[in-house]
Amino acid sequence: MPGAIYAEGLVKTFGDVKALDGVDLDVPEGTVLGLLGPNGAGKTTAVRCLTTLLQPDRGSAVVAGIDVLKHPDAVRRSIGLSGQFAAVDEYLTGRENLQMVGRLYQMKAKPAKARAAELLEQFDLADAADRPTKTYSGGMRRRLDLAAALVVSPPVMFMDEPTTGLDPRNRQLLWEVIKKLVSGGTTLLLTTQYLEEADHLAHEIAVVDHGRVIATGTSDQLKARTGGERVEVVVHEREHIQAASEILRGFGKGDTTVEDHMRKLTVPVSGGAKLLAEVIRELDSRGIEIDDIGLRRPTLDDVFLSLTGHVAEAKDEESDKKETTK
């Protein structure tokens, strides 16, 4: 049975730029898929196709069990969309914005009003509820935008870069909200450029680059593909680098890399925490003082780099422009 969000062979071309070049997705009900990729990778285009805002050139999609191309209106009744830009009316108050959205989801005036009050409370906006949203901070606006997407508690949610441009505190707040939402059984597709965010929120991650899904899996699976763990040691005295390096050679299963200026040594290992303890004892017994030591697992940044050959932050200027102006 296909998942709550299912896409097969989505293709969308803008001029001569292939924004989507055959995207397949399958998100089981009640899970979170993180669509991870740099600017211009096609994440937004994919979300726009799945939320009926854009007609794909080829391919098919089913959301909440409904064919997106055949019954776009029915799909709209079952989804919530929170976009890259906080799309709320800046001259309306938070309450008025939510009431309007509720009414346009075809709720009657009274339930729409009650629901708005409930969401304002839930999203910590009750104090600011009757102020025009142009007086809101960026984080408040983003929360309101998310609340607007949740007015009818849709079974399927799409969030396009929900935390882009937010400070760490507000990002943390929004993450909490998203986690609570998902624990209630909502299926979520989330796009992000932040590897940390995908790592944190998504059950499964699809790495997108140049309009294609180049890898899928859990964060652990993706990390495993990049290679195993390694031990990193920072020694206190520069003259101990040589001795430490010899010790590490005994434990490692590959070459030790040395960053001289940082007095840092890294070696790939297998054996986990137990091995780490042995390394520490050995270093200690030789009288080598250490500033820092740890077992490092590959980050999603490493994964991304090894999959795409470029780091996630690097923008592909041209396709980036295409995606935002189209």
Added chain:
Amino acid sequence: MSAVTDTARVAPAANPVSQSLRDSMVVAQRNLIRMSRIPEMIIYGLIQPIMFVVLFTYVFGGSMQIGSSTSATDYKNFLMAGIFAQTVTFATASSGAGIADDMHKGLIDRFRSLPMARGAVLTGRTFADLVQTALTLIVLAVVAVLVGWRVGSDGSTNAGKVLAAFGLLLLLGYAFTWIGALIGMSVCTPEAATSSGLIWLFPVTFISNAFVDTSHMTPWLRHIAEWNPFSATVQACRVLFANPGQSTSAAWPMQHPVWASLIYSVLIIVVFRTLAVRKYRSATA
């Protein structure tokens, strides 16, 4: 997802016409709240036509020939129908700018992702603009009376006819906001919508019978002026107000101005509404 709930959700809403009207009213309400929170827009929207009334009345008043008369009073009574009509067409710019602004800020994306009637975002905006146009017209009529404009100055009229004239003016204004809606959906920024919404209005409102007697124009220009949809409403208002300077041209719209005004306005609504809503359906921010 069971098949049963799917069919229920796929089923269309009960009555598309009433849903469309209801959604339009929700959007109209939103735009009216918005307008009320930006009072300076309403005030500037009023200052301009009032300035036109005062400038035309006192600067041009003494030197314009209307029919065979050069009296300032006759020109004043001639002028007001033209100013009223020009004022209602300026709503084009505000509706265009408003819609372009919604596009720009991503609100159109939000609306398009909601299960609402397809034309309602634009219809709601045009409804709100219609309310603003009506308020502007009321203020302007009061100012016109204050500077000496009188209905029935050139024959007899009655309250029904005067109201009918204002009705035609509102219909013309409403039709032009749909042109604005299409412009708003077609340009990238609110600024572009404002300027491209205004520029073409100057030739449309000046190559007409609004401010001068068309019988003094060179023939080719006169033909354009007499067939200009805008002129039909102006002529209709002069006839219904019983104000001087009614064209005696044999051109059909000048002979049947009320019908011509109605037909033109409805035609503009049908054409531009269709185009604007089509554009909305495929809009990409």
